[in-house]
Amino acid sequence: MSAVVTEMPAAAPKGRRSSLGGYVPLVPPLTVLLIFFAIPIGMMIGISFQDPKTAAWSLVSYEKFFTDNLMIAGLLRTLVMSGLVAICVTVMAYPVGYFLARSTSRWRAVVFALAIAPELAGVVLRTYGWLIILEDRGFINDALIWSGIVLSPLPLAKNLFGVVVGLTHVVLPFGILAIMTSIQGIDPNLEKAAQILGASRLSVLRHVVFPLSVPGIVSSLLISFTMAASAYATPALLGGARFKVLATMIYEQIMFYTNWPMAAVMALVLLVLMLAFSFAGTRAETRLHKKLNV
Amino acid sequence: MSDIDIELVSVCKTFGDFRAVNDVSLSVPKGEFVSLLGPSGCGKTTTLNMIAGFQEPTSGEIRIRGNCQTRTPPEKRNIGLVFQNYALFPHMTVAENVGFGLRMKGAPRAEIDQAVKAALKSVHLEGLDARYPKELSGGQQQRTALARAIAPKPSVLLLDEPLSNLDLKLREAMRVELKEIQEKLGMTFVYVTHDQEEAMAMSDRVVVMAGGVIAQQGRPEAIYNSPATSFVADFIGKSNILPVAVKQAAGDRREISIGGTPLTLRVEGDASTLATAKFCCIRPEDVRVVDNGAQPLPDDNVFDGTIAKIVNLGAHLDLWVSVDPGMTIKALVRSNRSGTLKTGQPITVSIGAKAIRLLDR
Numbered sequence: 329m330s331a332v333v334t335e336m337p338a339a340a341p342k343g344r345r346s347s348l349g350g351y352v353p354l355v356p357p358l359t360v361l362l363i364f365f366a367i368p369i370g371m372m373i374g375i376s377f378q379d380p381k382t383a384a385w386s387l388v389s390y391e392k393f394f395t396d397n398l399m400i401a402g403l404l405r406t407l408v409m410s411g412l413v414a415i416c417v418t419v420m421a422y423p424v425g426y427f428l429a430r431s432t433s434r435w436r437a438v439v440f441a442l443a444i445a446p447e448l449a450g451v452v453l454r455t456y457g458w459l460i461i462l463e464d465r466g467f468i469n470d471a472l473i474w475s476g477i478v479l480s481p482l483p484l485a486k487n488l489f490g491v492v493v494g495l496t497h498v499v500l501p502f503g504i505l506a507i508m509t510s511i512q513g514i515d516p517n518l519e520k521a522a523q524i525l526g527a528s529r530l531s532v533l534r535h536v537v538f539p540l541s542v543p544g545i546v547s548s549l550l551i552s553f554t555m556a557a558s559a560y561a562t563p564a565l566l567g568g569a570r571f572k573v574l575a576t577m578i579y580e581q582i583m584f585y586t587n588w589p590m591a592a593v594m595a596l597v598l599l600v601l602m603l604a605f606s607f608a609g610t611r612a613e614t615r616l617h618k619k620l621n622v
Numbered sequence: 623m624s625d626i627d628i629e630l631v632s633v634c635k636t637f638g639d640f641r642a643v644n645d646v647s648l649s650v651p652k653g654e655f656v657s658l659l660g661p662s663g664c665g666k667t668t669t670l671n672m673i674a675g676f677q678e679p680t681s682g683e684i685r686i687r688g689n690c691q692t693r694t695p696p697e698k699r700n701i702g703l704v705f706q707n708y709a710l711f712p713h714m715t716v717a718e719n720v721g722f723g724l725r726m727k728g729a730p731r732a733e734i735d736q737a738v739k740a741a742l743k744s745v746h747l748e749g750l751d752a753r754y755p756k757e758l759s760g761g762q763q764q765r766t767a768l769a770r771a772i773a774p775k776p777s778v779l780l781l782d783e784p785l786s787n788l789d790l791k792l793r794e795a796m797r798v799e800l801k802e803i804q805e806k807l808g809m810t811f812v813y814v815t816h817d818q819e820e821a822m823a824m825s826d827r828v829v830v831m832a833g834g835v836i837a838q839q840g841r842p843e844a845i846y847n848s849p850a851t852s853f854v855a856d857f858i859g860k861s862n863i864l865p866v867a868v869k870q871a872a873g874d875r876r877e878i879s880i881g882g883t884p885l886t887l888r889v890e891g892d893a894s895t896l897a898t899a900k901f902c903c904i905r906p907e908d909v910r911v912v913d914n915g916a917q918p919l920p921d922d923n924v925f926d927g928t929i930a931k932i933v934n935l936g937a938h939l940d941l942w943v944s945v946d947p948g949m950t951i952k953a954l955v956r957s958n959r960s961g962t963l964k965t966g967q968p969i970t971v972s973i974g975a976k977a978i979r980l981l982d983r
Binding site: 540 | 709726771774
């Protein structure tokens with residue numbers, strides 16, 4: 329005790345100096361963020377207010393975006409696609425996440441590896457895999473036609489269906505992790521308590537596990553939505569020329585029309601959209617956390 | 623059969639090579655307060671989990687209210703359980719928590735409300751029904767957990783160390799209250815604990831478990847006064863346990879010598895007990911300090927020694943009396959003598975022959 333007391337006066341000024349020094353390690357990452365994130369975003373905002381032809385200040389690209397039916401259709405398509413992916417991912421991730429959080433069987437490690445393994449293969453690789461399975465001369469259609477169930481190939485790729493399938497596969501591991509973490513935070517004794525009070529397996533899920541895992545469900549929806557909305561490779565490959573979402577349309581504006589201001593407006597709309605969803609989701613989650621005390 | 627609420631018949635539970643519970647048979651009559659007492663790893667919680675239905679016995683049978691329920695899932699057993707960490711549903715109010723059991727059984731709203739009210743009243747928690755668990759103190763959470771378990775009126779209530787998270791004062795008050803609630807409701811309580819005082823204070827019967835088997839069972843005073851093994855003697859209360867080396871019987875006079883020392887003790891007991899004795903147990907309160915006020919009886923064992931250590935327990939003092947280089951005897955004396963006792967001081971102690979219990983293991 330006395331040793332601590334005698335050391336205190338000597339240590340105090342040193343401690344004050346090092347509290348400023350604590351910010352030093354933050355300088356490199358902050359510099360990187362500034363150069364590669366803050367400045368480009370600022371430039372993008374600036375470009376969005378330029379006239380594509382004269383480079384003078386103008387709102388012409390904004391006006392075009394919100395009046396052009398093709399643009400609005402692209403925005404709505406992005407919303408529908410991301411919403412469907414978010415729902416599909418969360419519905420599929422829930423049982424897997426629950427199993428991973430609660431199982432003590434030796435298969436748990438295998439299921440965990442299987443759930444996460446797809447992340448190891450690149451997005452493009454996985455998307456080509458789905459293309460091989462889903463396209464008109466793909467595995468499923470070949471099998472259906474060969475067995476005589478259908479006469480002409482089903483439209484499985486180059487449309488909303490194909491993109492949602494592909495993106496669900498890409499995003500699923502993140503949904504699983506979000507839900508697994510949330511369920512791991514629920515005291516297993518709560519389930520036992522409900523059971524001994526007469527609740528069936530289904531009632532335990534409905535009245536205890538599900539309400540307490542809502543924060544995890546919100547996270548999963550949020551992650552899936554933003555990942556789907558910002559995905560480029562999967563909609564580009566599985567969506568084809570007809571199925572255009574904001575991400576692929578931005579690429580088009582730059583590569584084919586070299587219309588940077590238009591691309592900047594679309595990118596900003598996408599950014600605001602995702603920020604709005606994240607904000608709403610995080611707020612909902614904090615409120616739930618407070619209410620559930622978890 | 624109908625007056626036995628819980629019956630375990632040769633129940634075993636193994637995890638891999640480890641025998642957590644080994645051939646345990648136990649029957650608990652209706653309305654009895656039974657404690658499963660033992661150190662951690664003795665199999666008491668596994669036994670409780672098997673009664674609750676969370677674990678299936680490897681072999682043996684579990685009967686509840688006379689019906690074999692070895693493989694019945696917990697939700698169909700109609701028994702209550704109070705958890706060590708209470709396990710209250712954090713997203714439900716106190717009233718919703720307490721009413722959960724009846725709601726799951728499909729009871730009508732009015733009946734649930736009435737049962738919730740009655741249960742909260744019996745644990746003295748009226749007026750807190752709209753609170754959430756996190757807004758309650760530890761003691762109130764504990765009462766809520768108890769109310770939730772008794773609200774559906776199960777005939778059997780299992781309690782898994784329910785008081786271990788409370789502070790000492792509250793724990794002692796809850797002991798009395800738990801016993802009162804149990805008597806008022808006439809419910810069978812199976813109480814798992816490692817705290818021997820708790821078990822002694824509340825139970826009609828104490829079942830001491832060690833290494834997956836029942837070491838001894840009986841009324842608390844019977845277990846305290848005549849422990850069957852040195853383990854029980856050591857675990858229940860405090861005791862001096864000494865190894866017995868040589869045994870002699872000459873007529874009425876029976877003597878043992880303590881292993882590793884030249885000391886001999888006069889004991890009582892029949893010849894067969896003497897023949898099989900491996901240890902002897904002496905309760906510290908049976909070791910008397912000899913002075914002008916208290917003279918030994920003619921047949922007492924009297925030793926001279928020195929005080930090696932004094933531990934103040936408040937009302938009593940724990941004296942460690944060194945009577946031989948190989949032997950220290952603990953004695954319990956009243957604190958009002960603390961003025962006359964000093965460490966290192968010579969002292970004479972006496973032990974009545976009746977106070978020495980011979981144990982064969």
